[in-house]
Amino acid sequence: xxxxxxxxxxxxxxxxxxxxxxxxxxxxxxxxxxxxxxxxxxxxxxxxxxxxxxxxxxxxxxxxxxxxxxxxxxxxxxxxxxxxxxxxxxxxxxxxxxxxxxxxxxxxxxxxxxxxxxxxxxxxxxxxxxxxx
Amino acid sequence: xxxxxxxxxxxxxxxxxxxxxxxxxxxxxxxxxxxxxxxxxxxxxxxxxxxxxxxxxxxxxxxxxxxxxxxxxxxxxxxxxxxxxxxxxxxxxxxxxxxxxxxxxxxxxxxxxxxxxxxxxxxxxxxxxxxxx
DNA sequence: ATCTTCATGACAATCATTCTCATCGCGTCC
DNA sequence: GGACGCGATGAGAATGATTGTCATGAAGAT
Ligand SMILES: [Zn+2]
Ligand SMILES: [Zn+2]
Ligand SMILES: [Zn+2]
Ligand SMILES: [Zn+2]
Numbered sequence: 001x002x003x004x005x006x007x008x009x010x011x012x013x014x015x016x017x018x019x020x021x022x023x024x025x026x027x028x029x030x031x032x033x034x035x036x037x038x039x040x041x042x043x044x045x046x047x048x049x050x051x052x053x054x055x056x057x058x059x060x061x062x063x064x065x066x067x068x069x070x071x072x073x074x075x076x077x078x079x080x081x082x083x084x085x086x087x088x089x090x091x092x093x094x095x096x097x098x099x100x101x102x103x104x105x106x107x108x109x110x111x112x113x114x115x116x117x118x119x120x121x122x123x124x125x126x127x128x129x130x131x132x133x
Numbered sequence: 134x135x136x137x138x139x140x141x142x143x144x145x146x147x148x149x150x151x152x153x154x155x156x157x158x159x160x161x162x163x164x165x166x167x168x169x170x171x172x173x174x175x176x177x178x179x180x181x182x183x184x185x186x187x188x189x190x191x192x193x194x195x196x197x198x199x200x201x202x203x204x205x206x207x208x209x210x211x212x213x214x215x216x217x218x219x220x221x222x223x224x225x226x227x228x229x230x231x232x233x234x235x236x237x238x239x240x241x242x243x244x245x246x247x248x249x250x251x252x253x254x255x256x257x258x259x260x261x262x263x264x265x266x
Numbered sequence: 267a268t269c270t271t272c273a274t275g276a277c278a279a280t281c282a283t284t285c286t287c288a289t290c291g292c293g294t295c296c
Numbered sequence: 297g298g299a300c301g302c303g304a305t306g307a308g309a310a311t312g313a314t315t316g317t318c319a320t321g322a323a324g325a326t
Pocket of ligand 1: 084
């Protein structure tokens with residue numbers, strides 16, 4: 001199965017988008033990234049941001065979460081599987097490990113005869129700063 | 134704090150909607166519930182289904198999940214906190230317990246100074262029937 | 267430099283969900 | 297049983313995130 005996936009071309013826009021995501025500590029939506037780029041003088045189009053972030057997510061270059069209100073947000077994280085604890089107030093994000101969860105997941109799959117199990121595990125809370133406000 | 138929440142009135146529509154959700158083993162979206170009701174002769178409106186299901190979810194009468202493609206789906210589950218293992222093919226859902234996750238969540242909250250932690254934990258897979266298919 | 271092909275951007279189109287508002291009908295109190 | 301007040305309903309418009317369209321631009325290979 002020599003994959004015939006099209007090569008990702010290096011363009012000015014993708015570089016800008018990558019930089020913008022990396023500059024953000026918190027998860028950001030395509031629209032937010034687009035706004036920031038526009039405000040800093042870029043002329044990148046919104047659809048391009050959507051496409052680039054999707055591609056980066058598919059390639060594992062960024063992590064994605066779905067915000068409580070349903071929007072997709074992206075973040076450049078540490079390599080390796082992990083989960084997120086996100087502040088509802090300021091978006092501050094902490095990467096967390098859940099030792100045991102992965103094996104527990106495999107056990108569940110076996111028990112119920114499910115295959116190709118994928119898990120969606122995120123935590124939302126209010127950070128100390130935001131609690132103090 | 135004697136809550137002044139408006140009383141939920143019993144209407145034909147809400148009864149129909151409740152019955153429709155309870156009749157479904159799998160999670161169903163408002164639109165799906167609406168379609169089923171319409172096909173079985175009901176004249177209930179789509180907005181009403183959206184509103185009723187939201188109210189039922191807020192009241193803890195049904196569980197909600199967000200499907201991988203972003204839609205909100207509802208299901209009448211067993212009382213008590215639990216998570217879900219959902220088949221991507223047929224929607225078959227298994228309620229699962231994750232012993233240790235809740236305490237682990239509290240530990241994480243304490244460690245990072247986050248309060249009011251809420252977790253979003255769902256599993257998606259392919260059930261035996263759908264794998265065989 | 268040329269050519270092939272993917273990438274881009276402006277804009278239209280989707281589509282789930284929410285809003286508006288005139289009307290209906292529960293629940294309650296005579 | 298009948299009248300009332302207010303939440304509930306439904307038809308349709310509106311919203312808003314995301315995706316599709318397509319003519320044009322520009323990587324990357326030759
Ligand atoms: Zn991450
Ligand atoms: Zn915060
Ligand atoms: Zn459930
Ligand atoms: Zn299945």
